[in-house]
Each structure stands twice: as C-alpha cells, then as structure tokens.
Amino acid sequence: MSRADAHADALSVHEAPTADTLLATRDLVIDIPERADSSPLHLTVNPGQCWGILGPNGAGKSTLLHTLARLRPPRAGGIELTGQPLGSLSRPDLARRLGLVFQNHHDGFPATVLETALIGRHPYLRPWDIETREDVDAARAALATVDLDGMEGRQVDTLSGGERQRLALATVLTQDPQVLLLDEPTSQLDLHHQVSVLQRVREIAGGERRAAVMALHDVNLAARFCDHLLLMFPDGGACWGPTRSMLVPAALERLYNQALSVGEVDGHPVFLPRVE
C-alpha cells in the first residue's frame, strides 16, 4: 500500500452504496498526466447530501468533476449514476440526470442572459422541438433564484465575472439534474452572493432526490454548507467522510501545506491561515 493510500484510510469513512445512491465510484482513479500514484476513490453520494471537494491547486478537483460528468475517461475504476454504469447512458440521458457548472465560461458569440439560461433545456428537447413557454418560464425562474431577474435581455459579455458565474448556475438550475456538480461556484462572488448561492445549492441538494458535489476553495464555507467532504492531497492521496470527522486541523494543514489557527464562531469551527 502506498503512502497516499495509508493516509487516506486513516481518516476515511466508507459507506456502501444502497439502492437509493445517486452517484457511486468504485476504485476510481482519475487520470492526471504525470501523476503516478493516486488513491482510488470509493465515494457514495446519496440523495440529500451536499459534498465539498477541498484541495490545493492542481490536486485534481476539476479533473474529478469532469470525470464524474464523463467529459474525460478515468485511469481506472468505474462510476455509477443511479445504479447504472455511467458509460451505459446516452449523452442526453446523462445530461438530464447530471449537470456540471464549469469554472471558466467561454462565450464565443453574442447571446443574451435568457438565451444562455435557456440552453439548459437542451437535453429535454427533441431535434425539431422549439422551446415552449414552460421552458422559458423555467429559465426565468432559475435566473430569479440567482438574483439575475430583470437582466434577461442583457448581452452576456456585458456581465461582471460574478454575474456570469451566477448565470452559469442558473443554466444548470434550468437543466434541473438530480446530481449537481459545481466547480468553484463561488470563486468570483461577493460575500452575500457566496452565501446565497451556497444556500440555494444546499436547499436543492437537501431535497429527497437530489445531491450536489462541489469543489470549493474556502474551508469555512465548505464546513458550513457541506455535510460531506472529500480532501484531495497534492501527493494524490484522498480521504472523505462526514464533514465533522474531516475537519481535523492537522489534515487540513497538510492539505494546504499551510499552518492554521482554529477558532469557534457561532458554534461552528473556523479555520484561518496562521501568518508568522
């Protein structure tokens, strides 16, 4: 057993998948070029759960999310979505069950805010179908939940970074998948919108048939809004389990290679970088 595996097993809490499990990985090793050794992941994401992925730059958070969305192949192991192997689903079928918000957004051509949110309905429409009033209403409702109502006619390239990020979230809300994957959804948001976006994700994932998995950079937001955490170490090791059992200061210090001070605010643990 490698060093990375040994470390992962020390903290990890393994849950066996059940009939309800939305997303399960079996011996999943993500494919990061030039990295020889990663510990296999046995994640079990059940309905109602909100997972946070924490790790330093380059640890493989985005690669993992892209692998879970079948945008790149894993090096080894398998992924199951609602009990079916990910590879056995057609792309549109997959898109109806699982949605991904990317970290970066490329807008090649001019488009309005409403048009951009409306593409979330694409997996539900057959080739000749035209978006119906219900589709437009769904897009408008999604825009309203991220505070973009009233901006439907704006050109996307006139939005600020944070507004563009909230629009990406609105697109995935319009897509309405069971499993929501989010790649640093709050990286460009102001304090209020960080909290309101994560609350919204929490609400959606807290329902009976949905779950969310998001890569985050802020330990304290993750500690506050996620019920499960996956820590991805720079050496390829990983450990995961309920948030409470993962917030071990020594593990977090090793994760970021950064000394931390731990405190308590409003009954929640708070981690701040310790600067000498």
Added chain:
Amino acid sequence: MTRSFLLAAGVLLPASLLSLVVALAWGSVAIPLGELPRVLTGEASALHATLITELRLPRALAAFAAGGLLGVAGALMQVLLRNPLADPYVLGLSGGASVGALLAMLAGLSMFSVSAAAFAGAMLSTLIVFGLAHGTGSWTATRLLLTGVVVAAGWGALISFLLAVSPTAELPGMLYWLMGDVSHARHPGPAWGVLVFVVLAAMPLGRTLNVLARGPMQAAALGVSVRPVEWSIYIAASLITATAVTQVGAVGFVGLIVPHMLRLVFGNDQRVILPASALAGGILLTLADTLARTIIAPEQLPVGVITAMLGVPVFLFLLYRSR
C-alpha cells in the same frame, strides 16, 4: 426564436424573389418587367424568350444557389471553429480548388473538367487539413484553424507560381476564375439540390449548434455528442463549399459577411441563421452577378469584385450600428 424566424422569412423570401426578377430583367438588353410573365405564356418576342430561358435564368439560379451554399458554409464554419472570422475558405478550400482549376485550364481542358478539378482540389485540401489537424494530439478549434490558414498560404504560393508560368493568353480566364465568375454556370440543378438538402438537414441540428457555439465541454455537459456533430459540420461545410466553387469559382466574402450581418440583425440562433444565410447569400450573389454583367456591358466584371464592393460598406454600416 419564432419571432426572428418569421421576421427573417418575411424579409428574405420576398427579397429573394425580387433579386431573381431583377436578374432576369436587367442586362445589356433591358427587358421591361411586363414582358417577364409573357415569357411563361409564350407571347414574348423570340429574342427576349431566348435571353431569359437560356441565358439569364440558369445564370441567376446558379448564382443564387452558389451564394446560398457559401452563406450556409460560412455559418457552419463559424460555429465549428467558434470564431466569427471563419469563412468557407479559411481551411484552404478555395486554395485547393483554385490550384485544381488552374491546372485544368493550363492543360487546356473543358469547363466541365475545370469544375471537376476544382472540386477535387477542394476535397484534397479538406483531407490534408483534417488529417494534419487531427494529427497525434488533441483536435481543437484553434489547431484546425491554424492548420487551415497555413495550408491556405501554401496553396496561395502555388497559385502565384501557376500564374507566373502560364502563357499570357490564359491569364484573364484564370484571374476571372480566381475572383469568381458565373458566366460559365449553366446547370444550377445539382447545386440547388445540395442547398435544399443541407438546409433541411441542418435545421433540426440548429439548437445543437447553438449549444456547440458555447464550447465543446459545455455542449457535452448538455448532452451533445460533440465529436460526431463536429465531423458532420466539417464534412458538410467542405462539400457545399466545393459545390459552390465548381459553379462560380472562388467568390470571396459571401460566406464571411452574410452570416455575420444576419447575426447582427436577427441574433445568433442557428435555426434562424442557417436558412437565412442560404437566402441572403443567394440574394447577395444574384444581385452582384447582375451588376457584374451590366455595369460595363457588354463587358463583364468578375463577380467577386462586386460582392466585396457591396458587402464591405453594408457590413461596416451594420457593425457600426450594432451595440
């Protein structure tokens, strides 16, 4: 979407008809509009009837089909490469076609063989660019674009070489071909067939293309099988460009500015832009060809000169007016 579709249809369909009527009526011999219906009923004078049915009608239809094909090819290439500056020729298609056509002219072959050689050259260029861009690494829009631009530069050098070594008597015909020339087009049937087929086939793909314009990763996450769709677009755009080139030579500018102008007016929904590009491209080339054969009649100008002269100011005006 429905509104801009109806608006585009309401403007462009009558304009298409009008452009064809103008192409029939104008020329070195002007034919009064009242005379046009009489050609159908057989009451027109023999000269007018011959002028229209044997010269102007096939030529106008060929120009319209070729313009439509170039417009659609441009719209497809711009989505494929996610670059508003892409045009049907950006991947070296016109260069390959031109080299093929010039070689056939040098060999003294018939106009039909010149067209066939142009088609073969265009497809050869497509295969070269696709094979090289595919290469060993990943297949990205930027890589494809760069490969195409460099291959096009190579063809450009070959064209200059062929022109330099050609006998002087051959040069005017060659230059006309390079700038676009509808005067040899007599059989617009196949081009119309391709145009109608491509527009009908691309319409249901329109929303998929809208999603693809947001980038391949985003498209895949929304359920698009990106690679097969990209290949289909590439092959379709190459085939229809080659078809257009065999009809009218290397007419520039239509594929670049027509989809772009339409986006400025009707927005960027491919379900509107693709059929609208077919109509607007057809209108532009039909009117341009009519001018090309009337301005200095009985002499004719290369139609590519007129498309650029008409297209540049209209395009700049729309760009200036847009937000």
